[in-house]
Amino acid sequence: MADGCACxxxxxxxxxxxxxxxxxxxxxxxxxxxxxxxLEQAIGRVLAEDCASKVDMPAFDNSAMDGxxxxxxxxxxxxxxxxxxxxxxxxxxxxDHDAPEGSALRIFTGAPVPPEFDAVxxxxxxxxxxDRIRFSRRPKPGQHIRRAGEDLCAGGPIxxxxxxxxPREMAALASxxxxxxxxxxxxxxxxxxxxxxxxxxxxxxxxxxxYNSNRYMLLAxxxxxxxxxxxxxxxxDDPTRLEQVLREACDASDLIVTTxxxxxxDEDHMPRLFSAIGGETDxxxxxxxxxxxxxxxRRGRALYVGLPGNPVxxxxxxxxxxxxxxxxxxxxxxxPQITVQAxxxxxxQRRAGxxxxxxxxxxxxxxxxxxxxxxxxxxxxxxxxxxxxADGLAIIPAEIEGLPAGHSIELLRF
Ligand SMILES: Nc1nc2c(c(=O)[nH]1)N[C@H]1C(S)=C(S)[C@@H](COP(=O)(O)OP(=O)(O)OC[C@H]3O[C@@H](n4cnc5c(N)ncnc54)[C@H](O)[C@@H]3O)O[C@H]1N2
Ligand code: MOO
Numbered sequence: 001m002a003d004g005c006a007c008x009x010x011x012x013x014x015x016x017x018x019x020x021x022x023x024x025x026x027x028x029x030x031x032x033x034x035x036x037x038x039l040e041q042a043i044g045r046v047l048a049e050d051c052a053s054k055v056d057m058p059a060f061d062n063s064a065m066d067g068x069x070x071x072x073x074x075x076x077x078x079x080x081x082x083x084x085x086x087x088x089x090x091x092x093x094x095x096d097h098d099a100p101e102g103s104a105l106r107i108f109t110g111a112p113v114p115p116e117f118d119a120v121x122x123x124x125x126x127x128x129x130x131d132r133i134r135f136s137r138r139p140k141p142g143q144h145i146r147r148a149g150e151d152l153c154a155g156g157p158i159x160x161x162x163x164x165x166x167p168r169e170m171a172a173l174a175s176x177x178x179x180x181x182x183x184x185x186x187x188x189x190x191x192x193x194x195x196x197x198x199x200x201x202x203x204x205x206x207x208x209x210x211y212n213s214n215r216y217m218l219l220a221x222x223x224x225x226x227x228x229x230x231x232x233x234x235x236x237d238d239p240t241r242l243e244q245v246l247r248e249a250c251d252a253s254d255l256i257v258t259t260x261x262x263x264x265x266d267e268d269h270m271p272r273l274f275s276a277i278g279g280e281t282d283x284x285x286x287x288x289x290x291x292x293x294x295x296x297x298r299r300g301r302a303l304y305v306g307l308p309g310n311p312v313x314x315x316x317x318x319x320x321x322x323x324x325x326x327x328x329x330x331x332x333x334x335x336p337q338i339t340v341q342a343x344x345x346x347x348x349q350r351r352a353g354x355x356x357x358x359x360x361x362x363x364x365x366x367x368x369x370x371x372x373x374x375x376x377x378x379x380x381x382x383x384x385x386x387x388x389x390a391d392g393l394a395i396i397p398a399e400i401e402g403l404p405a406g407h408s409i410e411l412l413r414f
Contacts, residue, residue, distance in 0.1 A: 014287040016398065017355045020294075021321050025334060027282050027298055028325040031254060033185040039173060042165050044225025045183040046331045051159040054177030056149035060095075061113045065144045068126060068133050069105040069117035072141050082134045089114070104133055113145050120144035152176075162333030164226070184226070184331035190249035191218045192232035194242060194261040194270065195309060200234075213311050213384050214259035221318060222257075226330050237267040246270075247277045250302040255329055257322060260309030263293040270306045271295055279304060287398055289354040290381035291317035296325065303329055311384035316357045316393065319412075339395065342411035345372045348396060348403045355398045359390035360411065373411060390414065 015023070034048040063069065068085065075081050086103035089095055095112035099105040107113065107120060119139040126133040152158065158172050165173070165183070173181060198212040199205050212234050222229050230253065235245050242261070249256040261270040262284075271284060274297060281297035288294075290313035295306040305322045307314040320337075328334055343366040350356065359380055360373040373394055376386055392413040396403070403409065 014285040014292065014354075015283055017286055017288045017320060020283050020286040020288075021324060023283055024296055024321050024325040025328050027296075028303055028328040029301075030328060030331040031184050031187060034182050035185055036180050036182055038180050039170070039178055042173075042181050042183055043170060045165050045186075046226050047159055047161055047163050047165055047169070047181060048184045048331060049182040050157065050161050051173060051176065051178065051181070052155050053152050053158050053175075054154060056154050057151040057156075057175060058146050058148055060148050061115070062091075062146050063107045063109055063111050063113055063120045063144060064146050065120055065122045066108050067121045067123040067144070069107045069113055069120050070139065071101065071117055072119050072139060074102050075138060078136070078138060080134060080136050081138070082129075082132055084132050118142060118145070160333065162331055164332060186226055186228040187255060187326070187330040188228050188230070188253045189222055189255045189257065189326070190230040190232060190253040191215070191222065191257045192245055192249070193218075193234045193259045193309075194237060195234065196236040196238075196267075198234040214307075214309070214314050217311065217315060217384075218257060218259070218318075221323070226332075237261065237269065239269045239273060242269050243273045243277060246273055246304075250277065250279070250299045250304065253302055255326055256302060256304045257307065257318075257326075258305075259307045259314045262295050262306040262308055268293075274299070274304055274306070286317075286321070287354045288317070288320065289356040291320075291357075292354060294321065296321070308381075310381040312359070312387050313381045315384075315387060319393075320357065337412060339410040339412050340371070341408050342371045342373045342392075342394065343368075344394075344403055344405055344407050344409050345374045347405050348375060348400070350378065350396065350401060352399050352401045356396040357393040357412070358396060359387055360392055360394045361389070362391040366406075370408070371411065373409065 070083060083104040085106055087097035087099035088106040089097055089111045090108045091110035093111060095114045097105055097114055105117060118141045120143060121135055121139055126135045158176050159169055163169055193212050193215045197209050199209050201211045232245055235242055258270060261268045279297050279299040281295060284295040285292055286294055291308055293308045294317040297304050307317050345363050359376040362371045363374045364372050366372050376390055380386055392411050395410040
């Protein structure tokens, strides 16, 4: 039967996805070495310290609008108020002015509001009469003034160690006064794809040969500012050569990711070779579909993740288990994957035993506004092109044999 489904009768002997992930995270020790980088070089890196603001945010009382600063105590009973304009403060000025009591100060967004002024009027709410303003709505004290420290006082927390420094984190660090930051060193990751049948895309292909897609998928998945990647390319199914490359990779890397050669055939060498070079296997086989033969273990400080060769199996096992182990190893704090509720557009029938991650396409929304999903082919572990057309993976729990159309299902959206 396609997709190894016939072997589901052994599924109860394998670790559940949940247990495998828990074990994977428990053996993926975060790197401890750090470096200090100028902020602009820290983009996409992993923060290695809790960060507190070095300044009050905002740093000083400032105007939220372009308009006029006034002292509300200067205002009479109304209903119309008039004040002469006696000074001007713009963003970047220190706030000095010569506007005496009973006058208004021309002010612009971001300019310091001198302490004796307690409200700002938007210019749209004032009539400008050459050198005076007239307005009819009495401003409330504090109106349109952003007070020093109202967002955060100096010393207040802004970011936790273990976050990825993306655009929002860069902005927070910059506004908090960080010219440089402490980050974890890059994670050294080595990849190689095993298989004598593999050819580079673009090369002529002979009988029994296929294009190596896993290599390119991993190159894309591992393109991260916090990774220092070594790509050993494809390695043929020659145990001597595979052992040499695996040993060198384990000596030089924090994490080694391979594809293929983890199942039970005569040319599936990786589990045995990993033991032969002194590796300790933590997990071999997981009750998941696709990806049952996935394995991982440790050798010294190196973490090894052996993904199955079938391209969809490699992708799914990486997303569900491998990528989370890698993130933890790099110092990132653990973020469980977010699923959304979806509705089955058609019934599912399958063999129970393994938790399944089935590629689906979204086909409109249900009456409750949830995405309707159509399951793609039931046999798909080698169908990598199908993955590129999918919108996500529907998660079918291990014990489920069938579900009717209209039933809700968890969806991992791409
Ligand atoms: N007797 C059994 N046979 C298999 C079992 C089993 O339990 N008993 N499990 C099946 C399952 S499930 C999977 S998944 C595969 C995984 O096998 P391997 O990890 O050993 O992978 P390979 O045999 O090396 O390759 C499988 C398949 O994928 C193609 N492949 C490999 N590498 C690439 C690559 N870089 N790019 C594109 N395609 C690749 C390869 O040509 C094979 O077709 O084992 C089942 N067998
Ligand atoms: O079903 Mo395998 O698990 O083809 O990946």
